[in-house]
Structure formats: structure tokens, C-alpha cells
Amino acid sequence: MSSNSSLPSSIPLPSSTLTPVLTLPTITLLLDSTLIAYIALNNRSGNVNLMNQQFVEDLDACLDWLEAGFMPAHQHASTVGKAASGPTETLQSQLKRFKEMKKQRKEQLKKSDVNVSNVDPRHTNVQCVVVLSEKESWMVGADIFGLYGITDGKLATQISREGQKVLQRLSELKIPTVAAINGTALGGGLELSMACKYRWCANDSSVQLGLPEIQLGVLPGAGGCVRLPRLIGLEEAMKLILAGGSMRPEKAHKLGLVDELIDSKDRFPDDHRFFKNVRNKVVKMVDGGSFPKSHEHSGGWLEEFWAGRYLMKRTAKQNLDKMTRGNYPAPYAALDVLLYGYKSSVPDALKYEAQRFGQLAETQVSKNLMSIFFLRENAKKMSTYIKNPNVKPMEVKRISVIGAGVMGSGIAQLFANKRTPVYLKDIKQEFVDKGLKQIRDAFEKQVTKKRSTPQSAEQKIGMVVGGIEYVPLGDCDVIIEAAVENMNLKKRILQDCEKNTPESTIFSTNTSTLSITELATVSKRPDKVVGMHFFNPATVLPLVEIIRGAKTSDETVATIYQLSLKLGKIPIVVNDGPGFLVNRILGIYLLEAMRMIQEKYNIEHIDTALKDFGMPMGAIRLIDEVGLDVASHSGDTLEVLGERFKKDDKGKENMKKMLESGSLGHKTGKGFFMYDKDGKMQGLNPRLKKLAGYDHSRAKNIKAKTVVNRCVLPMINEAAYILDEKIAKDAGTVDTGMVFGTGFAPFRGGLLAYADSLGVDQVVTRLQKLEKKYGNRFKPAPLLLRMAKNGEKFFPQRVNVGSKKGSSAQSKL
Structure with a gap:
């Protein structure tokens, strides 16, 4: 590489003062007037920078070069341009190592993106x-x-x-190091920044700083558990690491994780304000020979005394027990490392962090959570569902949402948050006004919680206008209908919309169960009719189920898919059928739980067993959250699928009584459980005996294993029917839908991953036993029988480590 080469325009530093030194697969090392060295992260084999083995080797090579140039300050003037006189043994070994590295890198030049300049590190005077x-x-x-x-x-x-x-080598460099964070730094990225003496971050709310490793079943393993508490304190570090969370730059600065917030908003094209501000600040410090003192946390009494740390440990463990029910080993291991490392030497703390990291990395839970991560990443690719590369989504500039209820206004809020103009329509202005108020309240709440500025909130609120007329729909590219679940009503809305919109407008319906193919029978352009099923609450739950009708075009699906991604959602594409994918599987799960109530089994035992299994809430509580009216309507729709979904007369009678009494669940303050004015559950509904024939004082005990087998195995069975019927294209689609649409136990890897962990043959055996005891609704699906016979799995390529128990290693504390 020649010395006059310049950095890519993404980092616009003055090329006249830059000298490239090393060009490696993941890093470019440059000198700025020989006084400032830039370690420019640039993974040439991908779109993002990763802390992988190649990066570790490349950073090691950069540090070799930098360390080879260090010598006592008084020697600099006399040695520039000359061979160093009397170098120390350490310097000799460093130079030898660098020369060997340089030779190896040159040998690799023809095979990889590697180049080494002729700049001698001893002839430089790097100050930062x-x-x-x-x-x-x-x-x-x-x-x-x-x-x-x-x-x-x-x-x-x-x-x-x-x-x-x-990273420890980086932290021990003899000169100041600055992490100039221009974008999101997560996991190993944040750990890299913490190894630097200073962290300067772009003052941009889109930047995230976090340590999400817990969500992958491991813990921060490159020093994060050791350095973070020393920067922001043990209590705050526990909050971030144990939740696998992230924060914005403003909060990071307040806590002391970030030393400086750097103005980064460009004022004109090619302004590149962030990088210019960073360089100016560094140059000023180098020229002045003065660097500020780096931040160090001074702990309070809770952190500094063993009794306080014991109290913190006990409280944290209680919270983890409540949140994870012991199913996720990583946060417990991280808590152990944090507490041990806080008062230990850095070398001892790092060694223990690595040990616990290794123990977690070999557990099945970590592999399952990583599999969920892969499902999520796969959902970001439209090619997962649309194989024709020539199909392109149409541009969407304006949206209309029909129906200003809770769901409709929630969907409108999602688009407003992404600054997409929305027209919110309903049949009465009072309904529209109520929806607009809901949107305003939501954005103002973000301001109160300091998650948004008043100016930003007002801009987003202004994205939504409302009315009762159809005329404004003429400017909309996509219509999202969110009216009540009534086919005739939805058909009328579709026809009215088509009268007032151009032929290019897509009509999507937020139905959870009704047929897209049937809805499209009244359309003049059925290729533009599609399902776009959000899950309630739309602003929280990540899944969007896109339903393809018999005549829905690829372009329509692609447009809705791209729109879902823009909202930050996780989309799946399924074919039309009763209940589609998620509600069909969820329906059979809830129906079996209801049958157990009719059999007089203890409601609390049922829900506790399912929560211990890993569900976010019990099935009976979930019915209250969904709404008994919604659950009943959905169940009626699913009855066309046959005996598996048939409700007996007693069950129908009990549901009718519940609905007539106004016991619709959480939204009315009473269902199977009672709720106070703040929505907090207050125990079982005292009228259940009269309404549902359930007497809690005489309820029968039921084993947790029986509950799980009766509720979860039918879900697997129904998923097999769905795959055979081509409603879902593969097992990955099923598990993506169930994890992100219903919260199915992530640590188990998904519904069908759980089937694989049992063994499909074991699933069939258990279903057959249930069939013998309870009837044909448990009869194994043909697909399961074929797979069991052939010894097949739903995910044959997945890693299975079996019963390794590395996560249960003895604590240091």
C-alpha cells in the first residue's frame, strides 16, 4: 500500500497527513502526522465489525507495531530517523516479533487482504x-x-x-487510547471500548451501548464483567448485564460509561461532523500535552462492604428466580462473576470470567438461545420466503389504518414512530379522536420517561391525521384494516376502499383467523389483498404474520414484508388456512387448558406448571389477556379443523355464561382472575363456581408433567399438520412464529426444537398414551408418524450437546 492512500470516505480524515501502516482483514492501522494512530475497524468480509478470531489476531498485530515504537520520552528526539541505541530486551523481543509478523503477513498478501508498509515503528512518536x-x-x-x-x-x-x-494489552498501552464510538457497540464491541482509557460517543439516540450476551445463554467473556463494574459501579453493571440490556449514549454518559458525548449530526452533505470533532479534540490534547483523568467509579457502602454485596446478591438472585424460574443459567453465572470480580485483582477476575463463559458455552440452553437468534436474523431476509430475486417491494410513502381502536391506533403509532404519514379512519369522529388521544398519550409518556424529546414526540404525533371520510385514502399506498373480526364487515370495507384508491394500493387485513382467500373474492384486484396480522399489543410484540391468499402476488407479499422490517418487526409468511399458524397452534393449547378446568383440576396448578415449563404466563391467565370474547370467536373459527378443536356442550355453556356476565378478562377487570384498577391480578374470580362450574376449594391436584404433556404435545402435533398442509414452509417458520408471537420458552429453542429434544419417536409415544386415555384429539399427525419411523428431526443440522451441565459449576462465592 502506498503512503498517499487515503481512508474510505466513511472516515473523512485529511489524507495528506495519513500514512497507512497495516491493512488487515478486519483493521486498518494508520498514522496521522506520526503523532496519532488510528485503529480503523473494517471487517472486509461482512457488513458489520465482529470480535472473532481474525479480529483478535489483527488487533494483536496492530499492538505489536505500536508497542515496538515505544521507548522512554527523552530518547524520541535523538532516535527519530536513526536506529535506536541500546534498546531494552523487551523492545528487542517486540521488534523481533513484529518482524516475524510482518514476514508472515507479506506471505499471506496474495491470499488475503493484508498489506504492511515500510514505516519503522521506532521512527514514530505516537502520542495517542x-x-x-x-x-x-x-x-x-x-x-x-x-x-x-x-x-x-x-x-x-x-x-x-x-x-x-x-484487550488487556490494549488497556496497558503506555499512551492514551480513545474509543471513538460512531455507532452501536454491543457485546465484544462495548468490551473493546472499555479496554480504552477514554470512550467518546456520538450524541445520537439511535446508538446503542450494551452487553446482550445473556440473551444468547452466555456472559460477557472479553472483560465486560470485570471492567463495567469498575466504570459504573456494581449495582448498575448488574442491571445491564443480568438483563442482557443496552442503553443510549446520554444515559451511558450519566453513568460514567461514556466520558464525552460528541456532536455527530451533520449540518450539510459530507459534513462528517463526528470524525472531525474527534480528530480536533485529539489534536488539541496531543498538542497541549495534557490528557484528562480517566473516569473511575467510587463505590457506595453497598458495593464496598461484604454485607452490602451479600444483600445485593440476595436481592438479585430473588429477582432472577422470579423472572427465569431457574431455566436460564447464564444470569446466575454472570452474577457470580460480577460479585467475585469486583473485589478481586483484574487478572484473577478475567480468568474466572473466561472459565464461566466456557462452562455456559457448552450448555444446550446457550445453543437453543443462539438458534433463536439465527431465526430472528433469518427473518430479516426477504429471500427466506420470496425466492425470485426479480420481485421487488413497491415504495410506500403513506399508510391508512381503518379502525381506530386499541389495535388500530397501536398500528398507526408504530408507523408514526418511524415517521411514516398515517391516515387513521373510523366510522365516528369520537372513535377517531379517542385513537388519536391514545397515540398522543403514548408519545408523551416516552417524553416523561426521557426516552424521547418533546420536539421529537410532537413530530411523530403530527404524522397521524384522522377522519371518517374515504377520500384521503386516495393518496395511500397501503391500507391496513383493523376492524372487528367479522367477514361481512371486512368485505364491505375492502370494497369501499377500492372505490377510493388507485389500482396499485395494497389492502391488508389485521385479521387473526378469517380467510384471506374468501375476503379477496369481493375484490377487483385480489392480487393486492393480503393478511398483515399484528399481535396485541402491536407496539410491544415483535411478530407480524403475513398471510398469502390464493391470488396474493409476490410483489404484495414483498411490500408488506419490507414494511414489517421497517417497523422493526419480525415477519413470517404463511399460507391461508383457519387460524393461520400462530393462533391455530395457540388455540389447541388454550382449549386443552380449558378442558382441564372442566375436569375440575386446580387452575393455579395448571398455570404454575406451564410457567415452570417456560411459558411467559399460564394458559388460563393468557385467556384473560387475549380476552374471553376473542378466544371464543377464534375457537369457533377453528372448529372446522375437526375433532381436535371441538368443544363439548358443557364447555360452550360455561363460556356463554362468562361472556354474558361481562367476565371478558383483563380488559373488563374480571375473567378467570380478578384485576384491580391498575390491572394487577388479584386472585381467582369468586364467581367461577356459578359461571364455569369451578369450585377452587374442591379442585383436584394435577401433576406438572401431565399438564405439560396435555397442553404442549398437541401444539407439536398441530404444527405437524400445518407443515403437512403447507400452511408454513418449514419448521423454522413455525418456531419463529411461536417464540416471537406467543413467547414460547426461548431456552428450549422453539416448539419443534423442543420436539427434537424429546425425540419425535417419544412425542409419538406420549401422544398415543394420551389418545388411549382421552380420545382421538391426541392421535399423532401423519408427519410425526413418518418422522418417528425414519428417525428424523425437525432441525437435523442443529447442535445438540445433550445433558452437559457446565452451567451448574460451583460458585466462587
């Missing part, structure tokens, strides 16, 4: 190192795909130690 990124994000974490394949805990520990060692 700045780590920055050539990507839009800074660094998004580790290589999850690489980690997923590791089943040996000792190997995972070794990989963690290698990452720790190179």
Missing part, C-alpha cells in the same frame, strides 16, 4: 491511539455463528482468554 469504525455501527459483538459450533467448554474458555489478553 484512536479506535474508530469504518462501518455504520461500531462493533456488534462476537461471531455467534462461530461460537454456536463450539461444544467443548475448554475451547470456549481458551477463546475467551485470547480475547481478554489482546
Whole structure:
């Protein structure tokens, strides 16, 4: 590489003062007037920077070069341009290592993107190192795909130690180091920044700083558990790490994780304000020879005394028990590492962090959670469902939502949040006004919680206008109908919309069960009719189920898919059929729970068993959340599928009594449970004996295993029917829908991943036993019988480590 080469325009530093030194697969090392070194992160094999083995090697090579140039300050003037006189043994070994590295890199030049300049590190006078990124994000974490394949805990520990060692080298450099964070820094990216003496971050609310490793079943393994508490305190570090969370720059600055917030909003094209501000600040410090003192946290009495730390540990463990019910080992291990490491030496703390990281990395829970991550990433690719590369989504500039109720206004709020203009329509102005108020209240609440500025909130509120006329629909590219679940009503709305919109307008319906194909029979353009099923509450739950009718075009599906991604949602595409995918599987689950109530089994035992299994709430409580009216209507729709969904006369009678009494669930303050004015559950409804024939004082006990088998195995069975009927294209679609649409136990990897863990043959055996005892509704689906006979799995390529128990290693505390 020649010395006059310049950085890509993404990092617009003055090329006349830059000298490229090393060009490596993931890093470019540059000198700025020989006084400032830039470690520019640029993973040339991907769209984001990752902390993988290649990055560790490349950073190690950069540090070799930098360390080779260090010598006592008084020698600099006399040695520039000359061979160093009397170098120390350490410097000799560093230079030798660098020369060997340089030779190896040159040998690789023809095979990889590697180049080494002729600049001698001893002839430089580097006063500061700045780590920055050539990507839009800074660094998004580790290589999850690489980690997923590791089943040996000792190997995972070794990989963690290698990452720790190179970051420790960075932290021990003899000159100041600055992490110039221009974009999101997660996981290993944040750990890299914490190894620098200073962290300067773009003052941009879109930037996230976090340690999400817990969500993948491991813990921060490159020093995060050790350095974060020393920067922001043990209590705040526990909040971030144990939840696998992230924060915005403003909060990070307040806590002391970020030292400076740098203005980053460009004032004109090619302004590149962030990078210019960083360089100006560094140059000023170098020229002045003065660097500010780096931030160190001074702990309070809770953190500094063993009794206080014991109290923190006990409280944290109680919270984890409540949230995870012991199903997720990673947060417990992270708590152990945080508490041990806080008062230990850094070397001892890092060693223990790596040890626990390795133990977690070999557990089945970590592999399952990583599989969920892969499902989520796969859903970001439209090619997952649309194979024709020539199909392009149409541009969407304006949306209309028909129906200003809770769901409709929630959908409108989603688009307003992304600054997409929305027309909210209903049949009465009072309904529209109520919906608009709901949207305003939601954005103003964000301001109160300091998640938004008043100016930003007002801009988003202004994105939504409302009315009762159809005329404004003429400017809309996509209509989302969110009226009540009534086919005749939806058909009338569709026809009215088509009279007032151009032929290019897509009509999507938020129906949860009604046929898209039947709805399209009254359309003049059935190729533009599609299902876009949001889950309640639309602003919270991530899944969007896109339903393709018999005549829905690929372009229509692609447009709704792209629109869902724009909203930050996780889309799946399914074919038309009763209940589609999610509600059909969920329906059979809830119906079986209802049958157990009719059999006089203890409601609390049923719900506790399912929560212990890993469900976010029990089935009976979920019916209250869905609404008994909605659940009843959905159940009626699903009865066309046959005996599996048939309700007996007693069950229908009990449901009718509940509905007539106004016991619709959470939304009316009473269902199977009672709720106070703040929505908090207050125990069982005292009228259940009269309304549902359920007497809690005489309810029968039921084993947790029986509850799980009766409720969960039919879900697997129904999923097999869905796959055979081509409603869903594959097992990945099923598990994506169930995890992100219903919260199905993520640590189990998904519904069909759970089937694989049992063994399909075992699923069939258990279903046959249930069939013998309870009837034909448990008869195994043909697909399950075929798979059991052939020894097949739903996910044959998934990693299975079996019963490894690395997560249960003895605590240091």
C-alpha cells in the first residue's frame, strides 16, 4: 500500500497527513502526522465489525507495531530517523516479533487482504491511539455463528482468554487510547471500548451501548464483567448485564460509561461532523500535552462492604428466580462473576470470567438461545420466503389504518414512530379522536420517561391525521384494516376502499383467523389483498404474520414484508388456512387448558406448571389477556379443523355464561382472575363456581408433567399438520412464529426444537398414551408418524450437546 492512500470516505480524515501502516482483514492501522494512530475497524468480509478470531489476531498485530515504537520520552528526539541505541530486551523481543509478523503477513498478501508498509515503528512518536469504525455501527459483538459450533467448554474458555489478553494489552498501552464510538457497540464491541482509557460517543439516540450476551445463554467473556463494574459501579453493571440490556449514549454518559458525548449530526452533505470533532479534540490534547483523568467509579457502602454485596446478591438472585424460574443459567453465572470480580485483582477476575463463559458455552440452553437468534436474523431476509430475486417491494410513502381502536391506533403509532404519514379512519369522529388521544398519550409518556424529546414526540404525533371520510385514502399506498373480526364487515370495507384508491394500493387485513382467500373474492384486484396480522399489543410484540391468499402476488407479499422490517418487526409468511399458524397452534393449547378446568383440576396448578415449563404466563391467565370474547370467536373459527378443536356442550355453556356476565378478562377487570384498577391480578374470580362450574376449594391436584404433556404435545402435533398442509414452509417458520408471537420458552429453542429434544419417536409415544386415555384429539399427525419411523428431526443440522451441565459449576462465592 502506498503512503498517499487515503481512508474510505466513511472516515473523512485529511489524507495528506495519513500514512497507512497495516491493512488487515478486519483493521486498518494508520498514522496521522506520526503523532496519532488510528485503529480503523473494517471487517472486509461482512457488513458489520465482529470480535472473532481474525479480529483478535489483527488487533494483536496492530499492538505489536505500536508497542515496538515505544521507548522512554527523552530518547524520541535523538532516535527519530536513526536506529535506536541500546534498546531494552523487551523492545528487542517486540521488534523481533513484529518482524516475524510482518514476514508472515507479506506471505499471506496474495491470499488475503493484508498489506504492511515500510514505516519503522521506532521512527514514530505516537502520542495517542484512536479506535474508530469504518462501518455504520461500531462493533456488534462476537461471531455467534462461530461460537454456536463450539461444544467443548475448554475451547470456549481458551477463546475467551485470547480475547481478554489482546484487550488487556490494549488497556496497558503506555499512551492514551480513545474509543471513538460512531455507532452501536454491543457485546465484544462495548468490551473493546472499555479496554480504552477514554470512550467518546456520538450524541445520537439511535446508538446503542450494551452487553446482550445473556440473551444468547452466555456472559460477557472479553472483560465486560470485570471492567463495567469498575466504570459504573456494581449495582448498575448488574442491571445491564443480568438483563442482557443496552442503553443510549446520554444515559451511558450519566453513568460514567461514556466520558464525552460528541456532536455527530451533520449540518450539510459530507459534513462528517463526528470524525472531525474527534480528530480536533485529539489534536488539541496531543498538542497541549495534557490528557484528562480517566473516569473511575467510587463505590457506595453497598458495593464496598461484604454485607452490602451479600444483600445485593440476595436481592438479585430473588429477582432472577422470579423472572427465569431457574431455566436460564447464564444470569446466575454472570452474577457470580460480577460479585467475585469486583473485589478481586483484574487478572484473577478475567480468568474466572473466561472459565464461566466456557462452562455456559457448552450448555444446550446457550445453543437453543443462539438458534433463536439465527431465526430472528433469518427473518430479516426477504429471500427466506420470496425466492425470485426479480420481485421487488413497491415504495410506500403513506399508510391508512381503518379502525381506530386499541389495535388500530397501536398500528398507526408504530408507523408514526418511524415517521411514516398515517391516515387513521373510523366510522365516528369520537372513535377517531379517542385513537388519536391514545397515540398522543403514548408519545408523551416516552417524553416523561426521557426516552424521547418533546420536539421529537410532537413530530411523530403530527404524522397521524384522522377522519371518517374515504377520500384521503386516495393518496395511500397501503391500507391496513383493523376492524372487528367479522367477514361481512371486512368485505364491505375492502370494497369501499377500492372505490377510493388507485389500482396499485395494497389492502391488508389485521385479521387473526378469517380467510384471506374468501375476503379477496369481493375484490377487483385480489392480487393486492393480503393478511398483515399484528399481535396485541402491536407496539410491544415483535411478530407480524403475513398471510398469502390464493391470488396474493409476490410483489404484495414483498411490500408488506419490507414494511414489517421497517417497523422493526419480525415477519413470517404463511399460507391461508383457519387460524393461520400462530393462533391455530395457540388455540389447541388454550382449549386443552380449558378442558382441564372442566375436569375440575386446580387452575393455579395448571398455570404454575406451564410457567415452570417456560411459558411467559399460564394458559388460563393468557385467556384473560387475549380476552374471553376473542378466544371464543377464534375457537369457533377453528372448529372446522375437526375433532381436535371441538368443544363439548358443557364447555360452550360455561363460556356463554362468562361472556354474558361481562367476565371478558383483563380488559373488563374480571375473567378467570380478578384485576384491580391498575390491572394487577388479584386472585381467582369468586364467581367461577356459578359461571364455569369451578369450585377452587374442591379442585383436584394435577401433576406438572401431565399438564405439560396435555397442553404442549398437541401444539407439536398441530404444527405437524400445518407443515403437512403447507400452511408454513418449514419448521423454522413455525418456531419463529411461536417464540416471537406467543413467547414460547426461548431456552428450549422453539416448539419443534423442543420436539427434537424429546425425540419425535417419544412425542409419538406420549401422544398415543394420551389418545388411549382421552380420545382421538391426541392421535399423532401423519408427519410425526413418518418422522418417528425414519428417525428424523425437525432441525437435523442443529447442535445438540445433550445433558452437559457446565452451567451448574460451583460458585466462587
